[in-house]
Amino acid sequence: MRDALRGHLVFACGAGLYGVPSELASEVVNLPTLTRVPGAPAHVLGVFALRGEVLPVIDLTRLLGSPPPEQEWKRAVVLRVAQGVVALTATRVLGVASLEGNGGPLGNSGVQQHLKGPFQAPAGDVATVDPEGLVAFLARGG
Amino acid sequence: MTVEAWLRGKTTWIMLGALAANALGLVLVVASLSMVLDAHAMALEELALEATAAVTVGLTALLAWVLRHAVTLRGLAAQRTDADEPRRLAALAELRPLGTRVLSGTLAVWVAAPLLVALAWWTTSQDGGRGPLQVALAGVLVGPLVAVCAALLVTVRVHEVISRLSVGLGVGAVTGATEPVVASTRTSIVGFTVLFVVLPSTLLIDLGVVSIDRLMDQLVDAAPAARQVLAASGVRWLMGQFTLVIAALAVLAVVTARAGTAVLARPLNQLTLHAHRVAQGRLAPQVIAADGEVWLVTRVFAQLEARLTRLVRHLGRAGDAVSRATSTLSDTSRRYEGTAADQAAAVNQTSATTAQLALNARQVAASAASVQDLARQTLEAAEQGRADAEAFQAAVERMHLDNAAIATAVDRLEKKVLQIGRIIELINTVAERSDLLALSAELEGTRAGEVGRGFALVGAEMRRLAENVLESTAEIDGLIGEIREATLRTSSATARGSTLTSSSTALAEQVTRSLSAVAELARQTSSQRRAISLATQQQESGTTQLSDAMGEILESTRDRLSLTHDVTAANQHLLTLAARLDEAVRRFRLDEPA
Amino acid sequence: MTLDGAVLCQVGPFRFALAAHDVSSIEVPDARGVYAGRWFGLGDAWPQTARSVRAPGHHVVVDTVEVHGATLPVLAMPAMVASHLVTGFVDVQGALVPVVSLAHAAERRP
Numbered sequence: 045m046r047d048a049l050r051g052h053l054v055f056a057c058g059a060g061l062y063g064v065p066s067e068l069a070s071e072v073v074n075l076p077t078l079t080r081v082p083g084a085p086a087h088v089l090g091v092f093a094l095r096g097e098v099l100p101v102i103d104l105t106r107l108l109g110s111p112p113p114e115q116e117w118k119r120a121v122v123l124r125v126a127q128g129v130v131a132l133t134a135t136r137v138l139g140v141a142s143l144e145g146n147g148g149p150l151g152n153s154g155v156q157q158h159l160k161g162p163f164q165a166p167a168g169d170v171a172t173v174d175p176e177g178l179v180a181f182l183a184r185g186g
Numbered sequence: 187m188t189v190e191a192w193l194r195g196k197t198t199w200i201m202l203g204a205l206a207a208n209a210l211g212l213v214l215v216v217a218s219l220s221m222v223l224d225a226h227a228m229a230l231e232e233l234a235l236e237a238t239a240a241v242t243v244g245l246t247a248l249l250a251w252v253l254r255h256a257v258t259l260r261g262l263a264a265q266r267t268d269a270d271e272p273r274r275l276a277a278l279a280e281l282r283p284l285g286t287r288v289l290s291g292t293l294a295v296w297v298a299a300p301l302l303v304a305l306a307w308w309t310t311s312q313d314g315g316r317g318p319l320q321v322a323l324a325g326v327l328v329g330p331l332v333a334v335c336a337a338l339l340v341t342v343r344v345h346e347v348i349s350r351l352s353v354g355l356g357v358g359a360v361t362g363a364t365e366p367v368v369a370s371t372r373t374s375i376v377g378f379t380v381l382f383v384v385l386p387s388t389l390l391i392d393l394g395v396v397s398i399d400r401l402m403d404q405l406v407d408a409a410p411a412a413r414q415v416l417a418a419s420g421v422r423w424l425m426g427q428f429t430l431v432i433a434a435l436a437v438l439a440v441v442t443a444r445a446g447t448a449v450l451a452r453p454l455n456q457l458t459l460h461a462h463r464v465a466q467g468r469l470a471p472q473v474i475a476a477d478g479e480v481w482l483v484t485r486v487f488a489q490l491e492a493r494l495t496r497l498v499r500h501l502g503r504a505g506d507a508v509s510r511a512t513s514t515l516s517d518t519s520r521r522y523e524g525t526a527a528d529q530a531a532a533v534n535q536t537s538a539t540t541a542q543l544a545l546n547a548r549q550v551a552a553s554a555a556s557v558q559d560l561a562r563q564t565l566e567a568a569e570q571g572r573a574d575a576e577a578f579q580a581a582v583e584r585m586h587l588d589n590a591a592i593a594t595a596v597d598r599l600e601k602k603v604l605q606i607g608r609i610i611e612l613i614n615t616v617a618e619r620s621d622l623l624a625l626s627a628e629l630e631g632t633r634a635g636e637v638g639r640g641f642a643l644v645g646a647e648m649r650r651l652a653e654n655v656l657e658s659t660a661e662i663d664g665l666i667g668e669i670r671e672a673t674l675r676t677s678s679a680t681a682r683g684s685t686l687t688s689s690s691t692a693l694a695e696q697v698t699r700s701l702s703a704v705a706e707l708a709r710q711t712s713s714q715r716r717a718i719s720l721a722t723q724q725q726e727s728g729t730t731q732l733s734d735a736m737g738e739i740l741e742s743t744r745d746r747l748s749l750t751h752d753v754t755a756a757n758q759h760l761l762t763l764a765a766r767l768d769e770a771v772r773r774f775r776l777d778e779p780a
Numbered sequence: 781m782t783l784d785g786a787v788l789c790q791v792g793p794f795r796f797a798l799a800a801h802d803v804s805s806i807e808v809p810d811a812r813g814v815y816a817g818r819w820f821g822l823g824d825a826w827p828q829t830a831r832s833v834r835a836p837g838h839h840v841v842v843d844t845v846e847v848h849g850a851t852l853p854v855l856a857m858p859a860m861v862a863s864h865l866v867t868g869f870v871d872v873q874g875a876l877v878p879v880v881s882l883a884h885a886a887e888r889r890p
Contacts, residue, residue, distance in 0.1 A: 051632045071626050072625045080794055080820060085862065093876055099858065128860055139646060
């Protein structure tokens with residue numbers, strides 16, 4: 045199937061480019077100082093308050109087991125779904141783009157089943173994240 | 187056996203010969219008188235008795251007289267006194283005239299005793315006939331024979347005693363004490379011959395004439411018938427008496443001859459033996475008693491041997507001394523030789539050193555010349571260097587000023603750059619926020635669908651602007667970083683330059699001063715070099731003289747060394763000689779007197 | 781939901797809050813204590829000046845202790861963060877501090 049996935053916010057996290065549907069990406073924030081959560085999994089870098097709401101910050105590279113980025117996290121992409129709100133770390137946010145190509149799920153288990161790809165964007169190959177699936181996965185304990 | 191022990195009872199022993207000779211003479215006289223006297227009135231036995239008594243009295247007187255003159259000898263023989271040297275010398279002096287005394291005494295007894303008997307006979311009986319004359323004649327004829335025999339027998343023994351006594355006494359003392367009996371051998375032999383030829387012949391002729399005459403008278407007086415028997419018995423008796431007389435004479439002659447020859451030959455034999463010993467090198471000076479010429483010979487020989495002994499002793503001592511002295515000399519010489527060799531080596535070394543010194547002096551002179559050249563070159567170089575240094579100093583000062591200007595400029599630049607940096611930071615923040623806003627606008631526009639499309643485009647455009655600004659500020663940031671780095675480098679460089687120029691200025695000043703000093707020194711060196719040249723010339727001549735002198739000393743030391751070698755060789759020779767002398771002296775064995 | 785009085789605990793650079801009514805005493809730590817630093821990956825060794833915060837059936841060792849008397853609103857724990865310790869967050873002078881339940885901690889000892 046070849047279709048154009050329109051309206052994806054594309055951001056870089058470590059070596060890879062990821063895209064989230066722009067209707068689920070509520071905003072992009074500069075990453076503030078985080079509060080460490082004792083007893084939380086390693087991919088939870090911490091939490092921060094955004095307009096009276098506590099947002100957990102998830103490090104996608106740790107979650108996916110890919111190598112950590114060379115530069116520091118500067119920004120975070122805030123995803124808002126029915127189950128909750130979560131911030132994904134980003135080294136760079138490229139902007140909203142239409143993705144092309146027919147990518148499949150990257151895996152059958154774990155977090156991989158919530159990622160699809162590869163899709164072609166002007167900046168390169170992009171893996172899309174299913175925000176609902178990801179949040180549900182995280183709520184199960186990661 | 188000591189001399190004292192040997193001397194015991196030797197007085198009687200000496201005189202025994204005299205007694206024996208007298209006894210023999212008495213036998214002779216009695217036998218001869220019995221041939222001529224039986225016809226006379228006087229009894230033969232009575233006559234013999236008288237004669238014996240007279241001779242005995244005479245001999246006793248003779249003995250008393252002789253012994254009265256030998257008191258010391260008697261003392262020694264009886265062991266009454268010690269045989270010390272003065273006593274022995276005295277005894278020797280007493281012994282010497284003993285033979286002569288016995289001769290004269292015996293002669294006197296034998297002349298006096300028959301004369302007395304004859305006189306007594308003649309006065310008591312007027313018809314004695316030829317009797318008393320015969321007695322006197324017998325005494326006169328036999329007396330000399332007995333006296334000579336007795337004297338010789340005594341002399342033989344006296345010689346032996348003298349030889350014994352003089353052992354260990356000085357030859358001079360002995361010869362002085364024993365006065366020579368001056369009688370030549372020829373006279374003695376002639377006298378002896380006369381005595382033993384003329385006197386017995388006279389006696390025998392007289393006996394023969396008288397006894398035959400008496401027998402003829404008896405035959406004339408006898409009956410004719412008995413004449414034949416008488417003649418035969420008378421001749422037989424006469425022959426017996428003759429035989430007796432001749433035997434007695436012969437015995438006397440033989441004994442006398444033996445004694446005479448002993449007196450002559452024994453000293454000669456002893457002398458021969460002694461000479462033989464001397465020839466073998468055994469020196470033991472001893473006086474050999476003798477008479478006449480033999481005594482002269484033995485005395486001279488004894489003196490000769492004594493002198494030889496002294497000489498050998500001296501020679502031995504001298505040889506020892508020479509040996510010791512030579513040995514010492516040899517040692518000294520050897521030591522001196524060693525010292526001389528050392529000295530020669532030292533002088534040799536010194537000479538070499540001196541030669542080296544002379545060479546060095548010449549080298550110094552040459553060096554001084556080259557020093558002058560160097561000094562001149564140095565002076566030129568120093569003058570040039572000073573000019574260069576001054577130029578350098580000026581350049582450095584200019585550089586210092588430039589450097590200060592640069593430092594100020596860099597300082598200003600640094601401040602400006604800091605301001606720019608702050609501005610850029612501000613711009614960055616603004617651009618960042620703009621970017622986020624634009625991103626949010628874009629998201630919002632996207633979510634609004636078709637209505638928000640324009641909004642999203644504007645947002646995207648804004649984002650690009652903001653990103654451009656960010657990129658530019660990043661570039662500017664990089665540039666600012668480079669500028670800051672450069673200014674930092676420049677700043678430190680100018681600081682270093684400042685320090686460097688300061689020190690360079692000081693250095694240049696120092697160099698200028700040093701070069702001035704060098705130039706001054708070079709000028710001084712040039713003038714000093716003349717002084718050095720003069721001094722080295724003097725030194726050179728001095729060392730040359732010294733070298734020559736050392737050469738001479740070396741030569742003389744070598745000469746001395748060779749001389750020392752010669753002395754050592756001579757010493758060695760002398761040592762050999764001394765050894766030889768010692769060997770020669772050793773050949774003489776000095777039998778030290780007891 | 782509010783927290784009436786909190787005990788603010790510090791371990792290294794990190795802070796956490798305990799509900800004041802949970803804490804029975806604050807003492808000098810003994811050998812049986814558990815250092816809270818291990819929750820933040822700081823190891824088990826506590827400093828000399830450490831304090832032991834006791835609750836019934838449990839006690840935890842921290843570097844310093846500070847009691848906060850005011851009533852603080854508690855922000856809810858995000859649903860997708862699974863932590864057995866943290867029940868929520870309080871805002872202390874503009875900074876989020878996790879609220880730790882010692883009862884939970886006692887159930888699952890670190």
